[in-house]
Structures are given as C-alpha cells and as structure tokens.
Amino acid sequence: MSREDHVRAILRTIGEDPDREGLLRTPERVARALEFLTKGYQEDPATILKSALFSEEYSEMIVLKDLDFFTLCEHHLLPFFGTAAVAYIPRGRVIGLSKIPRIVEMYARRLQVQERLTQQIAEFLQERLEPQGVGVVIEATHLCAVMRGVRKPGTIMTTSSVLGLFRTRDRTRAEFFAHLERRSPEA
Numbered sequence: 001m002s003r004e005d006h007v008r009a010i011l012r013t014i015g016e017d018p019d020r021e022g023l024l025r026t027p028e029r030v031a032r033a034l035e036f037l038t039k040g041y042q043e044d045p046a047t048i049l050k051s052a053l054f055s056e057e058y059s060e061m062i063v064l065k066d067l068d069f070f071t072l073c074e075h076h077l078l079p080f081f082g083t084a085a086v087a088y089i090p091r092g093r094v095i096g097l098s099k100i101p102r103i104v105e106m107y108a109r110r111l112q113v114q115e116r117l118t119q120q121i122a123e124f125l126q127e128r129l130e131p132q133g134v135g136v137v138i139e140a141t142h143l144c145a146v147m148r149g150v151r152k153p154g155t156i157m158t159t160s161s162v163l164g165l166f167r168t169r170d171r172t173r174a175e176f177f178a179h180l181e182r183r184s185p186e187a
C-alpha cells in the first residue's frame with residue numbers, strides 16, 4: 001500500500017468518502033505534511049554543529065528564550081506547541097546562537113512527549129558542548145488535551161530539565177528561573 005492509500009483507509013474508517021471532490025488530494029497532502037513534520041528523524045545533529053562551536057573563555061550563563069516550536073504528540077498525533085528556553089554555562093566553548101533553535105526544531109520534528117523533548121535538548125547540549133551545565137524549560141499547549149476537553153483551553157504544561165551546575169547549584173538554577181520570569185524586551 002502507498003502512503004496515500006493508508007490515509008485513504010483512515011478517511012474510510014471515520015466514515016468519509018475519500019473519492020469526494022474535497023478530499024481527492026487530501027491523502028497526498030497529509031502524507032507530505034507528515035513527512036515534513038517528522039523530518040527531524042533524518043537530520044544529523046553533527047551537521048547542525050559543524051563549524052558552529054567556538055573557543056571562548058566566557059563562563060557566565062547564556063540564555064535563549066521564547067523559541068517557538070511545534071510538534072506532534074506521539075499518543076494522538078495531534079500538535080502540541082509553545083516556547084522553549086535554553087540556557088548553558090560554557091566551559092571554554094560556545095555554540096553559534098542560530099544553532100540552538102535548529103536543535104529544538106530537530107527534536108520537535110518527530111513524534112514527541114513534552115518531557116522527552118525537554119530532556120533530549122538538554123542532553124544533546126550537555127554531550128556535544130560539554131558545558132558546566134544546561135537548563136531547558138518548555139511551556140506548551142497540547143491540542144490533544146484541549147480539543148478533547150481534557151483540559152481547559154489555555155492550559156499550559158511546563159517541563160524542565162537541568163544538568164550539571166543547573167542541577168547541583170541552587171544559585172545557578174535560581175538565576176536561570178529569574179531570567180525566565182523577566183519579560184523579553186519589546187522588539
């Protein structure tokens with residue numbers, strides 16, 4: 001069966017007629033959309049990091065926040081989306097600023113649960129960058145919960161992953177969370 005045939009089968013299962021005019025191109029569109037939304041599986045993290053690590057003696061916290069992401073929950077294949085904040089304290093090496101959103105995106109373009117997405121971003125940076133510590137906080141709205149009435153619209157779930165100094169030193173963790181409470185300057 002082609003991937004379009006699988007989508008047609010789903011349409012029939014829910015009582016639709018895949019041959020009616022409005023749905024004729026839907027199987028192809030759904031197949032292409034799914035391919036796009038899960039292309040993170042094909043991405044090679046090594047390529048993202050290539051020529052993006054720089055020697056630098058800076059050893060204060062670096063924080064990026066309000067990184068938008070969209071992903072699919074692996075339980076319902078429905079979107080969950082929100083923002084990620086990523087922080088680290090370098091140990092002789094920093095990463096190009098534009099690469100962190102790409103790393104978030106690489107893990108978001110897979111089937112996910114929010115806890116794992118948070119952890120994967122933190123662990124990736126800890127392993128590749130070997131900083132003194134990493135902190136990741138993700139806030140997201142899950143359409144599978146909102147649309148099915150499990151949670152009220154607007155309910156946001158928060159997850160965090162802290163490694164290294166962010167885990168062992170209260171002061172570092174507090175500094176990170178203080179950054180998150182501060183509002184971003186208006187663009």
Ligand SMILES: [Zn+2]
Binds near residue numbers: 075078142144
């Ligand atoms: Zn779900």
